[in-house]
Amino acid sequence: MILFWSLALLLVAASLAFLLPPLLRRRQKVIGPDADAAAIAVYRDEKRALEAELVSGAISPAERDAALLELSHRLGEEIGTANPVSTARRPSRRAWIAAVVVLVLVPIAATVLYLRLGKPEATTVAAADATRAAHDMSDPQIAAMVEQLAQRMKAQPNDPQGWMLLGRSYAAMRRFQEAADAYARAAALVPDDAALLADYADTLAMVQGRSLAGKPLQLIEQALAIEPTNQKALALAATAALDRRDFSASLGYWRRLAAQFPEGSEEARQMASIIADVENTARQSGDKSIASTKPVTGGSPPGTAGAGPASGATIAGRVDVSPALASKVAGTDTVFIFARAVDGPRVPLAVLRLPAQELPRDFTLDDSMGMAPGAKLSAAQAVVVEARVSKTGNALPQAGDLSGKSAAVKPGARNVRIVIDQIVP
Numbered sequence: 001m002i003l004f005w006s007l008a009l010l011l012v013a014a015s016l017a018f019l020l021p022p023l024l025r026r027r028q029k030v031i032g033p034d035a036d037a038a039a040i041a042v043y044r045d046e047k048r049a050l051e052a053e054l055v056s057g058a059i060s061p062a063e064r065d066a067a068l069l070e071l072s073h074r075l076g077e078e079i080g081t082a083n084p085v086s087t088a089r090r091p092s093r094r095a096w097i098a099a100v101v102v103l104v105l106v107p108i109a110a111t112v113l114y115l116r117l118g119k120p121e122a123t124t125v126a127a128a129d130a131t132r133a134a135h136d137m138s139d140p141q142i143a144a145m146v147e148q149l150a151q152r153m154k155a156q157p158n159d160p161q162g163w164m165l166l167g168r169s170y171a172a173m174r175r176f177q178e179a180a181d182a183y184a185r186a187a188a189l190v191p192d193d194a195a196l197l198a199d200y201a202d203t204l205a206m207v208q209g210r211s212l213a214g215k216p217l218q219l220i221e222q223a224l225a226i227e228p229t230n231q232k233a234l235a236l237a238a239t240a241a242l243d244r245r246d247f248s249a250s251l252g253y254w255r256r257l258a259a260q261f262p263e264g265s266e267e268a269r270q271m272a273s274i275i276a277d278v279e280n281t282a283r284q285s286g287d288k289s290i291a292s293t294k295p296v297t298g299g300s301p302p303g304t305a306g307a308g309p310a311s312g313a314t315i316a317g318r319v320d321v322s323p324a325l326a327s328k329v330a331g332t333d334t335v336f337i338f339a340r341a342v343d344g345p346r347v348p349l350a351v352l353r354l355p356a357q358e359l360p361r362d363f364t365l366d367d368s369m370g371m372a373p374g375a376k377l378s379a380a381q382a383v384v385v386e387a388r389v390s391k392t393g394n395a396l397p398q399a400g401d402l403s404g405k406s407a408a409v410k411p412g413a414r415n416v417r418i419v420i421d422q423i424v425p
Contacts, residue, residue, distance in 0.1 A: 146173065153182075160189040164196060167203065176206040187219075192394055194227035201236055212240040221347075226394065228336075228351045228369070231257055247282035251275060252368030313366075313378045315339060315350075315409065317416025319387045320360040325402055325421060331357035334393045337418075339365050339383040342408050349377040356389055359420075382408045387418045397424050 146169045163186035170179035183200035201219035223233040238253035258271035333356035338348040350365035386405035404420035
């Protein structure tokens, strides 16, 4: 419908552009001084020619005088009237009035005539038919469209968005192996897309009979390393931990996810229900480490006092930026605060992500913020807490990021101070 009215407006504008200029362009004839000079010059040439003929004896004096008289009459007729030149003058008031009338009446007349004689409902019907046709597409038609996309991706294999769309399409059709293959192609092109990795893990789990063990879990951990607050990755990690009957880790992931929803929202109520179910299952299984605590229902970011640790010790402190680098921190930057074991794997034992505009900022790290099953902050002998300002939002260090770290501390430490005072080379 918008297209129709746009074309109609364009046609009206074209009609006005054709009608208005002639009304506003009035011209009059004025005498051209160059034309008078030309006529006089011709007279002189012909007079000289008559004098020459008289001297040569070709004509008599009477004939010369008669010819000069004829030339004089002709010159008098031509001067002031020869070759008039057109010059523009300002349009009259009447011309402007006519132009305004045309400008107003043509669009109104076109609209009224169409509403009376045309079919205005046709555009609405056509739009409704198009929408209905889109919803009424049959399964073979959808399959044909997906196949066309698959053929296009063979010709354009370096288009990650195309591979993602193909993966989602195959997953919707429950063709999970083909969906996983498409996601794998996309992940090879954009390996730092947490949402893509979560979708890839979910689809691969379906291929494995809904099992998140192995490759899917690796993809989930990779997604959380890139984006610790990714909701789908947190839900998958919580589910994977529950499958292993690691209730403590599962609750930690669910609480991190619950902290992202506003208190009282439908999502927060669903999270509270899930957390209560996991706690109840853990108690029934005889897991004594699970305390019955009020689940987080929103508001506080992961790692703040409102979240509370699933179990074990916490580390608390404050992150600040040195005055020398304060001007290099933008409000759109992202801050990652994470703890790593002094002696052990490099995988973070706890990660907190927050906007750079919140600096300086108090923080709390605990077991619920872990990145890998079994890698717990409370189990480490000593850790180093590092804070990094990322310009790209990528969890992996990039040149130009700003960083700072603490000395080695033990789990349970308080008042840990970190000053961001270094630039990542």
